[in-house]
Amino acid sequence: MTTASASGRDDAGRAHLAVNPVFTSEPADIPRNSLPAGDLAPDIAYQVVHDELMLDGNARLNLATFVTTWMEPTAEKLMAECFDKNMIDKDEYPRTAALEQRCTRMLAELWHAPSAERAPGCSTTGSSEACMLAGLALKRRWRHARHEAGLPADRPNLVMGVNVQICWEKFANYFDVEPRLVPMEGDRFHLDPAEAAARCDENTIGVVAVLGSTFDGSYEPVADICAALDRLEAERGWSVPVHVDGASGAMVAPFCDPDLAWDFRLPRVASINTSGHKYGLVYPGVGWVVWREPSALPEDLVFRVNYLGGDMPTFALNFSRPGAQVVAQYYTFLRLGFDGFRRVQQNCRDVATALAGRIEGLGPFRLLTRGDQLPVFAFTVQDDVTAYSVFDVSAQLREAGWLVPAYTFPANRTDLAALRVVVRNGLTHDLADLFFADLGQAVGTLAKQAKPVRGRESASFAHGTGERR
Numbered sequence: 001m002t003t004a005s006a007s008g009r010d011d012a013g014r015a016h017l018a019v020n021p022v023f024t025s026e027p028a029d030i031p032r033n034s035l036p037a038g039d040l041a042p043d044i045a046y047q048v049v050h051d052e053l054m055l056d057g058n059a060r061l062n063l064a065t066f067v068t069t070w071m072e073p074t075a076e077k078l079m080a081e082c083f084d085k086n087m088i089d090k091d092e093y094p095r096t097a098a099l100e101q102r103c104t105r106m107l108a109e110l111w112h113a114p115s116a117e118r119a120p121g122c123s124t125t126g127s128s129e130a131c132m133l134a135g136l137a138l139k140r141r142w143r144h145a146r147h148e149a150g151l152p153a154d155r156p157n158l159v160m161g162v163n164v165q166i167c168w169e170k171f172a173n174y175f176d177v178e179p180r181l182v183p184m185e186g187d188r189f190h191l192d193p194a195e196a197a198a199r200c201d202e203n204t205i206g207v208v209a210v211l212g213s214t215f216d217g218s219y220e221p222v223a224d225i226c227a228a229l230d231r232l233e234a235e236r237g238w239s240v241p242v243h244v245d246g247a248s249g250a251m252v253a254p255f256c257d258p259d260l261a262w263d264f265r266l267p268r269v270a271s272i273n274t275s276g277h278k279y280g281l282v283y284p285g286v287g288w289v290v291w292r293e294p295s296a297l298p299e300d301l302v303f304r305v306n307y308l309g310g311d312m313p314t315f316a317l318n319f320s321r322p323g324a325q326v327v328a329q330y331y332t333f334l335r336l337g338f339d340g341f342r343r344v345q346q347n348c349r350d351v352a353t354a355l356a357g358r359i360e361g362l363g364p365f366r367l368l369t370r371g372d373q374l375p376v377f378a379f380t381v382q383d384d385v386t387a388y389s390v391f392d393v394s395a396q397l398r399e400a401g402w403l404v405p406a407y408t409f410p411a412n413r414t415d416l417a418a419l420r421v422v423v424r425n426g427l428t429h430d431l432a433d434l435f436f437a438d439l440g441q442a443v444g445t446l447a448k449q450a451k452p453v454r455g456r457e458s459a460s461f462a463h464g465t466g467e468r469r
Helices: 042-053 073-080 094-110 127-148 166-174 193-198 222-236 324-362 390-399 429-446
Strands: 016-018 029-031 121-124 157-161 178-182 204-210 242-245 269-275 287-291 303-307 310-314 365-367 376-381 406-408 417-422
Touching: 073 324, 094 121, 094 287, 094 324, 121 127, 121 324, 127 166, 127 204, 127 242, 127 269, 127 287, 157 166, 157 193, 166 178, 193 222, 204 222, 222 242, 324 365, 324 376, 324 417, 324 429, 376 390, 390 406, 390 417, 390 429
Parallel strands: 157 178, 157 204, 204 242, 242 269
Antiparallel strands: 016 029, 121 287, 269 287, 303 310, 365 376, 376 417, 406 417
16 A cells, blocks of 8 residues: 655656756656656666655654664675575575574574574564564464463453554554553653553463663663563463563663663563664664574474475565675674674763753753663653744754654653654764754744644654554
């Protein structure tokens, strides 16, 4: 399904694209929404597409996205050499398949799996697919256990915070699982252990703990959640596994918070996913999911296909996809190593905390988080600021090229509207200085207003849960 652009200006009322006469000796009109009758010279086609894309925002100034926007030229060269490799053809591209297996073993070791060699795992197109695979494994394990006990298995549910990414709402919808959402309360913007345990019952397939909420960058207390579920099992006999959605934090915490227990060191953690294309420092799209041990991934979910002459075990929602991102992930692991990743992620955190502190000192803003977990922080306007809203600030910054999302929080904090800054590799202290200067100018301009011009209806950014558009 395709839709018009968010701006509503996709076709600008014209049925054809007009080609600059400098590009071609004869005037040419190119239909926008149907195949041209004839072909174009490659340089003309390139220039037409290139010129239209000039209207996109500058990815490096996009402080909304978690997705990697810069890689080294050597990584880009390596990816270009692999664009034509189909990741699924493991028999034809055995070395690419081997690099995928090495990456999963590296992640299993990084996340303290009991045996990195035996822990199942795979690459995906991103964390959304990885989450769906992990959710399917939770549901299938629960169903097997119910059938073995002679109990019905027709009412599965999944417990999670209302702050989860939209992929979990999709999983519940697509695979007939009841989502049990724990709302926010007061200054708690993520999952509460006691509230999570209280929503579990014999039909709970698992609890999702998010290591790095997209709303404010905070880690959910995975160890405390596991402890609450330990107590629940002792009292009621329900063994509820935990999946850690580490889309961002699973590639930050091992390097910046090595003593934090959130991963397979906790026996109740059954699986972990991450986005290679976020703090894994690879261009989109690649994700990863790793299970604690073979028993955590039911064998009947794994297909063994005789494909192009080889036996190929596969567990995926997608089939054909490029191998370039997997190769780039392996390159990045080799290129940086543990110390390199620690240096990059710590620098991102240093930029985030320093920038958050300066914004707090500016006066009109109140910090909700400080960027000291994920290098991400959220802030809102002070109660006594009546001339403008966070949505006005977002719009004013956009005029300077910065993309900073303004959004409202979900139940039970729909009264709270905030701005969020994501610091990624490539946002240096110097760029942060430029952003802070533009923010100061924006505040000076907006302070001259009599009242806010924009409200929550102008927000163009939605995290997911309960925010269907």
